[in-house]
Amino acid sequence: MGREFFHLLKKDGxxxxxxxxxxxxxxxxxxxxxxxxxxxxNVNQEIYPVYLYDPKGKQAISxxxxxxxxxxxxxxxxxxxxxxxxVDLSSDEPELYMLSSGLDTVDHYRAAWAWAALDEMADGQVxxxxxxxxxxxxxxxxxxxxxxxxxxxxxxxGLASMLFKEKQMGVIRVHAILPVSRSAxxxxxxxxxxxxxxxxxxxxxxxxxGFPVGVTVLPAVLVQAGILSLLMxxxxxxxxxxxxxxxxxxxxxxxIAVFVTTPVFLAGQTGLSWGWLKYHPMYHLFMSMKSxxxxxxxxxxxxxxxxxxxxxxxxxxxxxxxxxxxVKEG
Amino acid sequence: MIEVRDLTFSYDKDKQALHGLTFTVKEGEIFGFLGxxxxxxxxxxxxxxxxxxxxxxxxxxxxxxxSSAQGPAFFQKIGVLFEFPYLYANLSAxxxxxxxxxxxxxxxxRDVMELxxxxxxxxxxxxxxxxxxxxxxxxxxxxxxxxxSNPKVLFLDEPTSGLDPSGAVLFRRIIEEERQKxxxxxxxxxxxxxxxxxxxxxxxxxxxxxxxxDTPQKLKEQxxxxxxxxxxxYRGKRTEATVEIEELEAGIPFPHDEIIRIHxxxxxxxxxxxxxxxxxxx
Numbered sequence: 170m171g172r173e174f175f176h177l178l179k180k181d182g183x184x185x186x187x188x189x190x191x192x193x194x195x196x197x198x199x200x201x202x203x204x205x206x207x208x209x210x211n212v213n214q215e216i217y218p219v220y221l222y223d224p225k226g227k228q229a230i231s232x233x234x235x236x237x238x239x240x241x242x243x244x245x246x247x248x249x250x251x252x253x254x255x256v257d258l259s260s261d262e263p264e265l266y267m268l269s270s271g272l273d274t275v276d277h278y279r280a281a282w283a284w285a286a287l288d289e290m291a292d293g294q295v296x297x298x299x300x301x302x303x304x305x306x307x308x309x310x311x312x313x314x315x316x317x318x319x320x321x322x323x324x325x326x327g328l329a330s331m332l333f334k335e336k337q338m339g340v341i342r343v344h345a346i347l348p349v350s351r352s353a354x355x356x357x358x359x360x361x362x363x364x365x366x367x368x369x370x371x372x373x374x375x376x377x378x379g380f381p382v383g384v385t386v387l388p389a390v391l392v393q394a395g396i397l398s399l400l401m402x403x404x405x406x407x408x409x410x411x412x413x414x415x416x417x418x419x420x421x422x423x424x425i426a427v428f429v430t431t432p433v434f435l436a437g438q439t440g441l442s443w444g445w446l447k448y449h450p451m452y453h454l455f456m457s458m459k460s461x462x463x464x465x466x467x468x469x470x471x472x473x474x475x476x477x478x479x480x481x482x483x484x485x486x487x488x489x490x491x492x493x494x495x496v497k498e499g
Numbered sequence: 500m501i502e503v504r505d506l507t508f509s510y511d512k513d514k515q516a517l518h519g520l521t522f523t524v525k526e527g528e529i530f531g532f533l534g535x536x537x538x539x540x541x542x543x544x545x546x547x548x549x550x551x552x553x554x555x556x557x558x559x560x561x562x563x564x565x566s567s568a569q570g571p572a573f574f575q576k577i578g579v580l581f582e583f584p585y586l587y588a589n590l591s592a593x594x595x596x597x598x599x600x601x602x603x604x605x606x607x608x609r610d611v612m613e614l615x616x617x618x619x620x621x622x623x624x625x626x627x628x629x630x631x632x633x634x635x636x637x638x639x640x641x642x643x644x645x646x647x648s649n650p651k652v653l654f655l656d657e658p659t660s661g662l663d664p665s666g667a668v669l670f671r672r673i674i675e676e677e678r679q680k681x682x683x684x685x686x687x688x689x690x691x692x693x694x695x696x697x698x699x700x701x702x703x704x705x706x707x708x709x710x711x712x713d714t715p716q717k718l719k720e721q722x723x724x725x726x727x728x729x730x731x732x733y734r735g736k737r738t739e740a741t742v743e744i745e746e747l748e749a750g751i752p753f754p755h756d757e758i759i760r761i762h763x764x765x766x767x768x769x770x771x772x773x774x775x776x777x778x779x780x781x
Contacts, residue, residue: 172601173601173602176598176601176602179598180587180598183589183590184587184589187589334589335587338585338586338587338588339581339583339585340585340586340587342581342585343579343581343585343599343644345548345549345550346548346549346550346574346577346579347574347599347602348570348571348572348573348574348575348602348603349571349602495550496545496550496551
């Protein structure tokens with residue numbers, strides 16, 4: 170059994186090499202790292218300006234983040250950009266004045282910041298997120314997102330393209346009459362994709378978070394990367410086996426990439442929130458990846474049970490699809 | 500070696516592909532399975548090679564029911580040549596054979612180079628990728644793949660398809676050599692010449708039924724009208740006469756100056772197939 174598996178591994182390794190799979194992964198690694206190092210870490214969102222109308226002088230201000238205005242009209246004019254937040258202390262009850270940005274989450278942050286900025290204790294806290302500097306927070310965030318994208322979109326494509334080649338050559342059918350198990354045929358491919366994805370995840374993490382920080386989050390990141398890698402590889406396997414040609418596969422790939430992965434990114438990056446998102450499995454995988462990068466890995470056993478169950482189910486479906494493909498006519 | 504009793508198979512409820520096939524193949528025999536496309540040839544071969552399950556009836560190979568004997572030991576004893584040359588296009592002939600043979604016990608394997616030489620494979624192409632091979636060369640490598648494990652039963656699906664006439668002759672010679680070694684050959688084809696020249700017995704399959712099963716010679720004899728056509732010259736005039744074979748026992752039964760040709764009028768296997776099924780083999 171071990172000898173046969175070794176030969177399957179050797180063959181799949183050659184197929185991946187000839188398909189320039191590793192070159193593609195290396196290219197992605199360089200591209201992502203360059204972007205993170207030279208672009209993303211310098212990106213900083215401008216702090217929401219806060220305007221205060223306080224004709225009775227109730228509030229003493231010692232922070233640079235709050236600007237006083239003389240009239241209510243000026244307060245409203247300053248907040249017309251839908252970005253700034255205003256506080257009116259002219260009556261007994263303080264009133265928050267804001268024009269909605271259109272996003273509930275963003276409006277919530279603006280309001281929270283406006284109140285916090287008036288509190289002297291808030292001064293300085295905004296520049297620190299947990300124990301991270303702003304740069305490290307950015308690095309963790311974007312590295313998690315890039316890794317998620319690489320594993321869910323690019324890795325998925327990698328296994329599928331390899332399998333499509335074998336399908337087109339017809340050699341899958343030859344394996345039906347060889348003294349080698351169908352499970353071993355699938356395991357061999359999964360092992361290559363898993364090893365490649367874990368190596369990618371480790372390098373991306375260490376390069377972009379730095380060695381000392383990278384090493385501390387690496388175990389949790391590798392667990393999440395392993396789960397995502399296996400799930401996506403098996404989905405890629407099923408699609409490549411089930412669809413008749415690469416054109417149809419490309420269409421499905423587009424659907425998966427755009428309609429499945431994009432909402433997760435939008436929710437993570439822009440503050441868009443939809444009630445149904447919590448039922449989206451990719452959202453949970455995405456948030457678990459982020460949590461792993463911020464040193465707070467998911468601890469819920471149920472999450473891991475569902476992941477293992479999902480991998481098991483997909484493996485069984487892949488096995489069945491492979492058997493069906495072997496039976497097909499030439 | 501192969502025993503099939505009342506074999507039935509359906510791809511779905513309304514589509515029964517095989518309707519109770521019964522036949523046996525003896526050890527060392529070349530058994531031809533002839534039929535047009537869609538007749539059930541490939542389905543039968545897939546069941547015999549353990550690819551297709553869920554059949555009805557009994558099918559045994561090496562004395563064991565196929566459905567309960569599909570471990571590595573079963574696949575180590577069979578060799579299969581598919582109709583199309585399925586090979587890794589990015590690998591060379593040697594690498595392909597090295598890979599496929601790696602799943603069999605070492606002591607069972609034939610020498611790859613010797614085998615390729617036997618199949619008259621061009622040595623210049625040994626290390627070149629299969630993608631640069633002609634169809635005939637790919638077919639040779641596929642045949643080598645089927646033979647490399649020294650199988651006890653060889654399943655051949657259209658073995659001479661895609662070969663030039665000399666390649667077809669070579670393949671027939673190799674199949675004959677395998678038989679002489681004691682290998683049982685199950686030949687699936689709609690090439691009547693291959694069947695006629697190679698097979699000890701042939702079965703005609705049509706619409707999932709075996710409509711005739713015998714040696715090619717007996718099938719031809721049974722379906723011959725026992726007449727010969729003689730083309731001859733008499734007094735400067737060329738004439739054709741049809742006589743019964745029995746009439747020839749005492750010599751040519753009519754006056755003649757020169758016999759030009761004698762046509763036996765023996766039917767081909769295809770003629771017989773049409774007689775049995777009302778349709779051609781292609």
